Every structure is written in C-alpha cells, then in structure tokens.
Amino acid sequence: MMDTKSKGYLLVNFGGPRSEDEIRPFLESLLTDQDVIRTRLPEFLHRLFFKRVAKKRAIKISKEYALMGGKSPIYEDTELLAECLREKLQAPLLTFHRYLPSTHAGFIEALEEMECEEIRVLPLFPQFTYATTGSVARWFERYLPSMTTLKMRWIKSYAAYPTFIQAHQEHIRDFLIKNQLQEQEVILLFSAHGIPLQFVETGDLYTDECRASVRAVMQAFPGALGRLAYQSKFGPGEWVKPYTIDVCEGIKEWNMGRKHVVFIPISFTSDHIETLVEIENEYMSKVRAAGLYAYRVPCLTLNPLWIQAIIELFEEGNFCLNQMLVRRR
Missing domain, CATH: 3.40.50.1400 (Rossmann fold)
Known part of the structure; x- marks a missing residue:
C-alpha cells in the first residue's frame, strides 16, 4: 500500500x-x-x-x-x-x-x-x-x-546497514590506493568515541554496534589487521576498553611486523576536534614515536x-x- x-x-x-x-x-x-x-x-x-x-x-x-x-x-x-x-x-x-x-x-x-x-x-x-x-x-x-x-x-x-558499510569500504579502499598501501602491510585501527563502562553494564548496546560495524567493514579487507579501540575518555571512572591511547602506546607488542597504521573514525561521520586534533596530534604521534607510519582516513562527510x-x-x-x-x- x-x-x-x-x-x-x-x-x-x-x-x-x-x-x-x-x-x-x-x-x-x-x-x-x-x-x-x-x-x-x-x-x-x-x-x-x-x-x-x-x-x-x-x-x-x-x-x-x-x-x-x-x-x-x-x-x-x-x-x-x-x-x-x-x-x-x-x-x-x-x-x-x-x-x-x-x-x-x-x-x-x-x-x-x-x-x-x-x-x-x-x-x-x-x-x-x-x-x-x-x-x-x-x-x-x-x-x-x-x-x-x-x-x-x-x-x-x-551500524551494519549495507550501503553505510559499503561507503566505508570504498572510502578506505580509495585511501589505501591513494597512499599506495597494500592490505597485507596495514593495520586498520578503528577508533570510536568511548562511553563509561557503567552505560554498557546498564544495558547500552553501543559497543556491540561498534563491533558490528568493524566486523562488516573488515569483510572487504581480509588481508589487513583490524583493531577496534575507544577514544576521548573524560573524567574519572572506567570507560569501555581498549583505550585508543593504550593501543597506540603498546602497538609494537601486537603489530605483527606491520608498519602502516591507518586510523578510521568509525563512530564519526564528520570531522571535528576528536578526529582533527585528538587522533592527529595525540594518537598518530604515539604511533610515529614507535617507529611506524600513521595515517588518518577522513570522515565520510559528503561521500556519495x-x-x-x-x-x-x-x-x-x-x-x-x-x-x-x-x-x-
């Protein structure tokens, strides 16, 4: 009807x-x-x-x-x-x-x-x-x-809507091609905005949905190493983990010899202070200090x-x- x-x-x-x-x-x-x-x-x-x-x-x-x-x-x-x-x-x-x-x-x-x-x-x-x-x-x-x-x-x-996922996949693929990066040499580090652990413990499904987004996007990149972490912690108390800053500081412990780390702001659809300053200045600098190369995929913004x-x-x-x-x- x-x-x-x-x-x-x-x-x-x-x-x-x-x-x-x-x-x-x-x-x-x-x-x-x-x-x-x-x-x-x-x-x-x-x-x-x-x-x-x-x-x-x-x-x-x-x-x-x-x-x-x-x-x-x-x-x-x-x-x-x-x-x-x-x-x-x-x-x-x-x-x-x-x-x-x-x-x-x-x-x-x-x-x-x-x-x-x-x-x-x-x-x-x-x-x-x-x-x-x-x-x-x-x-x-x-x-x-x-x-x-x-x-x-x-x-x-x-979180896992097919065209939304396809937009991310093509956006990432275009970025890798532009920067002459191969799947087999990159870490795709998906960074989502964090929330207090208490929220999840009282029924918020946010972390489940973040994981669903990452799983769906990663299906297009079987040769890449994917990780999900959470950024922008504010105040005392425990937030959902792993924290992006900790993942970056300990990256040599799990990078499996890969030297190219590509940050993907999976929970952000437009760039702002968390992507342009926090990821760029705080997290990417930690990766570079470990002797690796760091990149940031822009948010989807006006992606067709x-x-x-x-x-x-x-x-x-x-x-x-x-x-x-x-x-x-």
Missing part, C-alpha cells in the same frame, strides 16, 4: 562551536547533559557544578580549537550534507545541533513551520547510545510539543555512497518512536 503521508526529514548531530565565543556555551551544554555525564546529583546541582567545569575546560580546549581556526567544521559540514539531501529528496529537511544552543530557537521555529504529517529523523551517529541519540530524543521530549514528537519516526541506528545510504535509510529504515529512545532514569 502506497504511503501518501506528507514527509519532512531531520538530521541530528552533535554540533560544535562556530567561533571562539561559542566554545564555552558548547561545553556547558555538553557537560550539563545528564545523559552524557551521569551523576546522582539533583539536576540543578549537576548543572551548577559542570558549568564551573566547562568554564575551566574552555580555557584549555580553546588552544585545541585554535589549531582548527578557532572553530569546529562539524556545523558547516552538517549543513552542506543537508543541502545535498534537500536537492536529492526534493522535500523539507532540517538540521538539529544538540550542543549548539544558539541554534535551538531557530530550529524550533523552523520545525513549527514544517507542515508535514510525518518527520523522519536520522541521527548522524551510526551506533546507538543513550549518550548521543538518546540525548537528542530526550531534548525533543522536553522542549517540543508532544504533537510534534508523535510525528517523528526515528532510524535508531544503522554515504549520502545514498542516508536516502535509503530515510525511505526504507526500520522506524521507531521518539519515546522509545529515551533512557528512563
């Missing part, structure tokens, strides 16, 4: 500061999110404490953003992706930047003007976790009218197969309701 509902589309992403002035508000929005940092504090105390943390951290991290021109490219890249999709879908499509609070009022206004019976939502986070996709769903639940959230049909995740995967997911995905994605505390 043909679906005759009028549809609109929504891309949701992390967001990132567009200028030095937005670094502190970005960090405040991120660190005060109790889906990202879980404490037993009442919400007002959590916000008060982590606003102070954000103020101090903004001073330190501003130096890292300075390496990227004082801003993150993630906002512009997300908007460019949205423009490409509008042209192909010929339908209304909006973007939501979770930790860019200066954009939220405009988003709500644009969403109210989107007169569609159904809104299909795709998170630019391939692997589901309550700390990313779940956080956005909670924000929608809190700040949008229930009549709007009831229209939403989410693609929860697409990635765009095709999004269109397919919008049209064919297994959809769920907004309320199904929110962690109940």
Whole structure:
C-alpha cells in the first residue's frame, strides 16, 4: 500500500562551536547533559557544578580549537550534507545541533513551520547510545510539543546497514590506493568515541554496534589487521576498553611486523576536534614515536555512497518512536 503521508526529514548531530565565543556555551551544554555525564546529583546541582567545569575546560580546549581556526567544521559540514539531501529528496529537511544552543530557537521555529504529517529523523551517529541519540530524543521530549514528537519516526541506528558499510569500504579502499598501501602491510585501527563502562553494564548496546560495524567493514579487507579501540575518555571512572591511547602506546607488542597504521573514525561521520586534533596530534604521534607510519582516513562527510545510504535509510529504515529512545532514569 502506497504511503501518501506528507514527509519532512531531520538530521541530528552533535554540533560544535562556530567561533571562539561559542566554545564555552558548547561545553556547558555538553557537560550539563545528564545523559552524557551521569551523576546522582539533583539536576540543578549537576548543572551548577559542570558549568564551573566547562568554564575551566574552555580555557584549555580553546588552544585545541585554535589549531582548527578557532572553530569546529562539524556545523558547516552538517549543513552542506543537508543541502545535498534537500536537492536529492526534493522535500523539507532540517538540521538539529544538540550542543549548539544558539541554534535551538531557530530550529524550533523552523520545525513549527514544517507542515508535514510525518518527520523522519536520522541521527548522524551510526551506533546507538543513550549518550548521543538518546540525548537528542530526550531534548525533543522536553522542549517540543508532544504533537510534534508523535510525528517523528526515528532510524535508531544503522551500524551494519549495507550501503553505510559499503561507503566505508570504498572510502578506505580509495585511501589505501591513494597512499599506495597494500592490505597485507596495514593495520586498520578503528577508533570510536568511548562511553563509561557503567552505560554498557546498564544495558547500552553501543559497543556491540561498534563491533558490528568493524566486523562488516573488515569483510572487504581480509588481508589487513583490524583493531577496534575507544577514544576521548573524560573524567574519572572506567570507560569501555581498549583505550585508543593504550593501543597506540603498546602497538609494537601486537603489530605483527606491520608498519602502516591507518586510523578510521568509525563512530564519526564528520570531522571535528576528536578526529582533527585528538587522533592527529595525540594518537598518530604515539604511533610515529614507535617507529611506524600513521595515517588518518577522513570522515565520510559528503561521500556519495554515504549520502545514498542516508536516502535509503530515510525511505526504507526500520522506524521507531521518539519515546522509545529515551533512557528512563
């Protein structure tokens, strides 16, 4: 039976500061999110404490953003992706930047003007976790009218979706060819954003989905040595392991004589501080210090197969309701 509902589309992403002035508000929005940092504090105390943390951290991290021109490219890249999709879908499509609070009022206004019976939502986070996709769903639940959230049909995740995997495989293959690297001489080091171990122990399936992505991508590279590790640990407490930094520092213990290490940001779809600074400056330098060669595959960003995967997911995905994605505390 043909679906005759009028549809609109929504891309949701992390967001990132567009200028030095937005670094502190970005960090405040991120660190005060109790889906990202879980404490037993009442919400007002959590916000008060982590606003102070954000103020101090903004001073330190501003130096890292300075390496990227004082801003993150993630906002512009997300908007460019949205423009490409509008042209192909010929339908209304909006973007939501979770930790860019200066954009939220405009988003709500644009969403109210989107007169569609159904809104299909795709998170630019391939692997589901309550700390990313779940956080956005909670924000929608809190700040949008229930009549709007009831229209939403989410693609929860697409960790092993065939066209998404194919996009990665061709992207990596093109990179290897460009750098004159053979499968048999490389380590494909897949680096995903980490989450606290507690999240997994309480039912978050993120690490399972990261492993599923890596297994699927590696099917195209039987001659390569593949590893999955997790980066960007923040604060005390144990996070999911192995940590990318530990894998890099101990690389001579397991590299099996291979001298070329290719970093692949498997949980990131657009480049930002974690790929352009953290991987480039912190992890690749460790590999080079061990006498090996280090490379970084750029994120998919505007890769044509990635765009095709999004269109397919919008049209064919297994959809769920907004309320199904929110962690109940």
